[in-house]
Amino acid sequence: MTRITDRPARPHRRARRRFAVPLLAGVLTLAACGGDATLPAEVQGSIAEATTTPTTAAPTCTEAEPAQAAVRTYAPLEALPAPNQMPAGTTMADIAARGQLVVGVSADTLLFGSRNPLSGEIEGFDIDVLKVIARAIFGDDSDDRIVYRVITYAQRLPALEAGDVDIVGHTMTVNCNRWLRIAFSSVYYNAGQKVLVKDGSGFGSVTDLVAAGARVCAPEGSTNIDEINKSKYAGVVVVPKPDISDCLVAMQQGEADATTGDDTVLAGFAAQDPSTRIVGEPFTEEPYGLGISRDRVDLVQFVNAVLDQARLDGTLDEIARTWLVDTGALAEADVPPVPEPDFGRELP
Amino acid sequence: MLVGLALSLGGWYAVDRRDTAISDAASAAAQLIQVQDVRVQVVQADSLASTAYLVGGQEDADQRTAYDERIGAAAAGLLVAAQGATTADAVELETVNRQLARYVGLVEQARANNRQGFPVGAAYQRQAREVASALVESLRAVEQSTRQRVDDSIERAFRASWLLVVTALVSVVAIVLGSWWLAVRWRRLVNVPLAIAGVVALLVLTVGVGVNGRAVSLAGDAVRSELSAADLVAQARAAGFDARSSEALTLINRGNGAAYERAWQLSASVVESALVQACGDHGVGCAALDDHFVYAESHRVVRDLDDAGDWDAAVALATEGVEGFEGVEGFQGEAGSNPPADFARFDQSSGLDVAEQSQAAARSFDLADDALGGLRVLIVLAGLLVAVLGAVGYGQRLREYR
Numbered sequence: 100m101t102r103i104t105d106r107p108a109r110p111h112r113r114a115r116r117r118f119a120v121p122l123l124a125g126v127l128t129l130a131a132c133g134g135d136a137t138l139p140a141e142v143q144g145s146i147a148e149a150t151t152t153p154t155t156a157a158p159t160c161t162e163a164e165p166a167q168a169a170v171r172t173y174a175p176l177e178a179l180p181a182p183n184q185m186p187a188g189t190t191m192a193d194i195a196a197r198g199q200l201v202v203g204v205s206a207d208t209l210l211f212g213s214r215n216p217l218s219g220e221i222e223g224f225d226i227d228v229l230k231v232i233a234r235a236i237f238g239d240d241s242d243d244r245i246v247y248r249v250i251t252y253a254q255r256l257p258a259l260e261a262g263d264v265d266i267v268g269h270t271m272t273v274n275c276n277r278w279l280r281i282a283f284s285s286v287y288y289n290a291g292q293k294v295l296v297k298d299g300s301g302f303g304s305v306t307d308l309v310a311a312g313a314r315v316c317a318p319e320g321s322t323n324i325d326e327i328n329k330s331k332y333a334g335v336v337v338v339p340k341p342d343i344s345d346c347l348v349a350m351q352q353g354e355a356d357a358t359t360g361d362d363t364v365l366a367g368f369a370a371q372d373p374s375t376r377i378v379g380e381p382f383t384e385e386p387y388g389l390g391i392s393r394d395r396v397d398l399v400q401f402v403n404a405v406l407d408q409a410r411l412d413g414t415l416d417e418i419a420r421t422w423l424v425d426t427g428a429l430a431e432a433d434v435p436p437v438p439e440p441d442f443g444r445e446l447p
Numbered sequence: 448m449l450v451g452l453a454l455s456l457g458g459w460y461a462v463d464r465r466d467t468a469i470s471d472a473a474s475a476a477a478q479l480i481q482v483q484d485v486r487v488q489v490v491q492a493d494s495l496a497s498t499a500y501l502v503g504g505q506e507d508a509d510q511r512t513a514y515d516e517r518i519g520a521a522a523a524g525l526l527v528a529a530q531g532a533t534t535a536d537a538v539e540l541e542t543v544n545r546q547l548a549r550y551v552g553l554v555e556q557a558r559a560n561n562r563q564g565f566p567v568g569a570a571y572q573r574q575a576r577e578v579a580s581a582l583v584e585s586l587r588a589v590e591q592s593t594r595q596r597v598d599d600s601i602e603r604a605f606r607a608s609w610l611l612v613v614t615a616l617v618s619v620v621a622i623v624l625g626s627w628w629l630a631v632r633w634r635r636l637v638n639v640p641l642a643i644a645g646v647v648a649l650l651v652l653t654v655g656v657g658v659n660g661r662a663v664s665l666a667g668d669a670v671r672s673e674l675s676a677a678d679l680v681a682q683a684r685a686a687g688f689d690a691r692s693s694e695a696l697t698l699i700n701r702g703n704g705a706a707y708e709r710a711w712q713l714s715a716s717v718v719e720s721a722l723v724q725a726c727g728d729h730g731v732g733c734a735a736l737d738d739h740f741v742y743a744e745s746h747r748v749v750r751d752l753d754d755a756g757d758w759d760a761a762v763a764l765a766t767e768g769v770e771g772f773e774g775v776e777g778f779q780g781e782a783g784s785n786p787p788a789d790f791a792r793f794d795q796s797s798g799l800d801v802a803e804q805s806q807a808a809a810r811s812f813d814l815a816d817d818a819l820g821g822l823r824v825l826i827v828l829a830g831l832l833v834a835v836l837g838a839v840g841y842g843q844r845l846r847e848y849r
Contacts, residue, residue: 138598206699214569217564347567367566371566
């Protein structure tokens with residue numbers, strides 16, 4: 100079930116209570132001093148602090164979970180149930196009964212998940228993949244059936260762990276560290292880390308940037324910044340920013356010479372700023388999967404079955420074409436083929 | 448005669464000290480109102496920009512005009528504030544001026560990207576808001592130091608009281624001693640001119656202290672009541688517009704407004720604390736407080752809609768109110784479900800309070816100033832009279848001696 104955050108207590112009630120005592124004290128002080136005429140101190144606000152649980156150190160990959168096995172997921176359901184006929188007792192039946200699929204998405208990653216400022220709708224590759232899942236459950240992918248929660252990069256795993264969302268579709272790379280906290284569907288797109296440079300800057304690859312000691316922007320807490328911080332790129336000056344879209348701003352304002360990120364995200368940047376272009380070959384592999392709670396293995400198996408069907412009937416191909424080729428972001432030949440699934444993961 | 452001149456000069460000095468202190472307080476008070484007005488204009492502009500961003504390409508022409516007006520008013524207000532600022536504050540205000548230019552640039556870029564459908568506009572909008580926050584912090588620092596100036600000036604005015612009392616008392620004592628000396632020396636009981644001089648000095652003592660006290664209490668009251676009330680309500684207004692911006696930002700983060708909702712609550716708590724204090728202590732801002740409660744209720748409705756997954760309805764309600772809002776049961780235009788209209792009422796009532804109270808404070812300062820101006824002339828004349836009477840009285844005795 101989706102948990103909707105408890106509504107906080109009404110602020111004004113608290114404000115009244117809190118101020119009853121200082122108010123009285125103020126009046127008494129005033130009465131005592133008589134002639135004292137000073138302005139009251141500046142008003143400070145306060146709200147009840149939510150208790151935050153301390154974050155524990157991220158678990159690391161173990162021997163039992165080698166990096167290359169990260170794309171391995173649970174076998175799909177053998178028979179895909181028809182829409183609105185989810186087997187009783189399953190997570191899918193709960194979602195169907197609720198009538199809404201709650202998904203965690205990006206709203207500022209052009210081409211994958213971004214809010215169209217003209218229509219207000221969130222759209223993109225990830226969104227279309229999530230709609231395929233919604234259609235399989237409800238036979239309908241309208242806004243009535245999908246609740247979009249816009250989340251940041253850093254909120255992707257916590258949102259799933261807290262049960263705030265059913266599925267995360269947010270250009271999320273499948274890796275073994277994340278498998279320790281959540282589960283993934285099969286891979287639906289193979290991205291890779293590249294660099295975006297200013298047109299005419301003369302930089303043709305990440306090696307050029309290293310040689311020139313260029314300023315390279317990357318989002319804090321991402322796999323992209325971990326990569327560029329590695330010793331083999333020691334020449335570059337890394338410019339960290341809270342969000343990858345801040346990197347495009349940094350480039351436009353002359354604060355950075357280049358941005359490194361997934362080629363998918365960079366393609367969206369190039370579409371927003373024609374004076375930039377993506378250069379060089381990908382220097383990492385970033386297989387994208389849908390994130391699902393570890394406790395909902397049945398949902399993972401269901402999603403894998405839906406994705407398998409979408410792979411076979413060409414839906415995934417179609418989505419890639421719509422967002423990457425039709426938008427002019429990539430040449431048809433540069434679109435990577437739909438990845439083959441690996442269903443070798445043992446059921447828990 | 449010397450005593451008379453001393454009374455004249457000393458009295459002049461005492462009243463002048465106090466008058467200067469009171470006009471310092473008055474100008475600091477005007478400066479406080481001015482700086483707060485700039486802050487309100489900026490947060491108002493930012494709330495318009497945030498809300499406009501939410502509706503994307505369909506930005507309302509009226510809202511755009513309103514934004515331009517607010518920015519223009521803030522820039523003009525900064526110019527005025529810079530003239531009345533201390534050196535330290537002037538430096539801070541210069542920073543504010545630069546930040547304002549940067550803010551306007553970032554909002555423009557957010558708009559330009561937004562119009563083309565580029566999500567990087569959101570990053571510009573975010574940066575613009577960061578700059579606006581820094582700018583508001585600078586203005587708050589100037590407000591704080593100006594508040595201190597008001598308090599210090601009023602304290603100086605109070606301290607200047609003893610000067611006049613001492614001067615007048617010394618004069619009276621000197622005249623009495625002089626009379627006594629004359630009486631002993633010439634074996635006469637009363638020297639009429641000197642006695643009159645004594646009475647005049649006594650009169651100056653009473654009238655002066657009275658008028659002086661009235662002036663200081665007028666200025667003190669202006670600070671304690673009208674200016675305090677204007678200060679509190681202006682703070683509430685700034686926080687109120689900040690809350691309205693946060694409301695728009697909770698919706699830009701569709702379905703995940705928790706972070707900005709906390710910002711909303713923080714601002715709302717400032718609004719309500721300030722207005723509870725203004726209403727309780729001064730009976731001012733009570734209507735604005737009620738209006739804010741109503742707005743808070745309608746904000747709750749917006750949050751509930753978004754949290755429940757009905758983002759479109761939440762946006763329609765937040766930006767257009769019930770007029771642009773169809774299709775959700777239970778919210779058919781009753782009070783507490785129309786954020787733009789409810790917020791506009793708060794804007795209006797609080798704006799009226801600030802204007803009224805700051806005008807009242809300025810009037811009280813003027814009255815105090817006028818009273819002291821009259822007193823100054825009176826004391827100088829009285830001092831001269833005492834000097835003449837002293838000379839006449841002593842001359843009388845001298846003539847008798849010859």
